[in-house]
Amino acid sequence: MNVLFGLVSAMLVGATPILLAAIGGTFTFYAGIFNIAMEGMMLVGAFCAVLGSFFLHSWVLGILCAIGGALIMAGIFVVFAVRLHTDEFLTGIALNLFAVGLTTFLLRDIFHVKGAFTDAGIRAIPAVRLPLIDGIPVLGRLLSGYNLIIYVAALVTVLSAFVIFRTRFGLRLRGAGYNAACLNSSGVQASTIRVWSLIVCAVCCGLAGAYLSLGSVRLFSENMSAGRGWISLAAVILVSGNPWGIGVISLLFGFFDGLTVFLQGGRIPTQFTAMIPYVATLVSLYLYSVRKRRQA
Amino acid sequence: MRKQALSGILGVLAAFAIGALVLALQGFNPFAAYAGLLQYSLFSASGFTATWTRAVPLVLTGLSASIAFASGPVNLGQPGQLIMGALGATLVGLFVHLPSALLIPLCILASLLGGALWAGLAALFKRALAMDEFIVTLMLNFIADYFALWVITYPLFDPSATSPMTRPISIAAWLPGLGGVNTSVLFMVLAVIVCWLVMSRGRSGYEWRMTGQNSLFARIGGCKVDANYVRVMLVTGALAGLAGGLMIMGGPHRFVKGLGANYAWDGIMIAVVANNGISGTFLYGLLFSALQQGAIGMELVTAVPSEFIEVLQAVIVLVVVAGRVSLNMVFDRLATRRKLKESVG
The missing domain is CATH 1.10.3470 (ABC transporter involved in vitamin B12 uptake, BtuC)
Incomplete structure (x- = not known):
């Protein structure tokens, strides 16, 4: 039973950053932007979260700083890709590189360390006990007591499904991606919708970054997003942006990620267990291509 | 090809200028920093071969x-x-x-x-x-x-x-x-x-x-x-x-x-x-x-922390790529205007 609880918890921990970034990515996906900058937004978010939490002594301000940092990245993306019509893919690559460079530079410049910064002064995001469910024997342990951001992520998923499919903004969002000229002729500028989608994406990636650096750990290390932005991009493409699908895929990745932790100390070398999430991405890409061929 | 070279050189110079601004804001002397950069990469025998x-x-x-x-x-x-x-x-x-x-x-x-x-x-x-x-x-x-x-x-x-x-x-x-x-x-x-x-x-x-x-x-x-x-x-x-x-x-x-x-x-x-x-x-x-x-x-x-270079590199990429697109637009506009004048005249 304890193993089960541990595995569920590890699954949620692994799934959360990918889920949040992918939900952000799905907004830009529907708006018709080929956005690969989630990785960079997440990394800057993670750094700014530590920055805010350490200097302002509050995890709330840490989260706000993370969102602010990601928003600055989104601003750069808007200036180059939406205003100056630079290729979205190239802008994304440059932004990701910029994020790695900027965070390592600032890590050195502000905290005077190389590699990683950790300090007792960094306030972590607390875990939350759900008021009613906490008392129920098995369910309470299964659902309650996780980090605040995990609940936020679940909420964001439900909310995004509602916003995208049930609101006027969602309709315009999908319109911007489906037929931008048509949307323009209806009096709504597609480029404005795209800017909004990038803002939403930045908020989600900022949360994901804050979870990385203030969630289960309290530190920032160089390049700590470690390809999660890319995995979230794969998740978005795999389910064609559907938020529920993204939820399922993220949990699946979280499960494999959790498995990595569980298999450590076993007979399999850690280097091979660490490969599991990436191999899982390849397998799911394969399943996706099979499904697409059946439909065709 | 000439347009490429022009936008490249302009872009790199602009990126260096942005980098100098960042350095100056941090309280470093940008000229000394760039001089050190050049001296250790191009203007010394060991630096040159290492480059x-x-x-x-x-x-x-x-x-x-x-x-x-x-x-x-x-x-x-x-x-x-x-x-x-x-x-x-x-x-x-x-x-x-x-x-x-x-x-x-x-x-x-x-x-x-x-x-x-x-x-x-x-x-x-x-x-x-x-x-x-x-x-x-x-x-x-x-x-x-x-x-x-x-x-x-x-x-x-x-x-x-x-x-x-x-x-x-x-x-x-x-x-x-x-x-x-x-x-x-x-x-x-x-x-x-x-x-x-x-x-x-x-x-x-x-x-x-x-x-x-x-x-x-x-x-x-x-x-x-x-x-x-x-x-x-x-x-x-x-x-x-x-x-x-x-x-x-x-x-x-x-x-x-x-x-x-x-x-x-x-x-x-x-x-x-x-x-x-x-x-x-x-x-x-x-x-x-x-x-x-x-x-x-x-x-x-x-x-100046050596990691500054990583920022400068990314700035170069952004500025050169964006500059190329905008410069092309400017050139296209000039060419159209010239053609327009010719057809009117």
């Missing part, structure tokens, strides 16, 4: 990305292919005992093969299973990274070392020095010339570029698009693999932990600023190498 040696992996992975992007396949797997190439060269260098004249070419061949195999895997996934190479090559990077770490931690671990690394490769496989210059530079220059000939003078290069611009047109024109796809993936993988092999044979002479990590995205970055041109890739490769080499000097002279 060329450092450029080898940058230019080769840059060529790999440039040729791939220009020909269609989005091969983002240079880091993984570099590692596999390095692993190939290491294996041959450790276990094959031959005189230098045979062993060096064999090691080079092994590094080409290692990179080509890893890229070929992605090509196989694409052709047989219809999986997009864009994400596949990215995921294979991480897998190659962990695989190499396993190889140097367990099967090939040097028991006398404290961190994961292999034993040194046989001395016969070490690339000889040539008047202070590492011989790997020669291989790089050779690779640049061959790539340039293939891409702008050869028939296959023409077919590849045409496929990259419009694959349907190329198919109707009689190109074997699918076969070319596999060829491009193999060739670009081999180029990245060569970078890894040369790094082993010319540098630490053994596979150490974290090899190639610093060059992970640099090749793609260089291809992007060079707009996938061969000569551009070569020049930007040298520029970025000079920046990275001079960074250490800059830190010594002015206490």
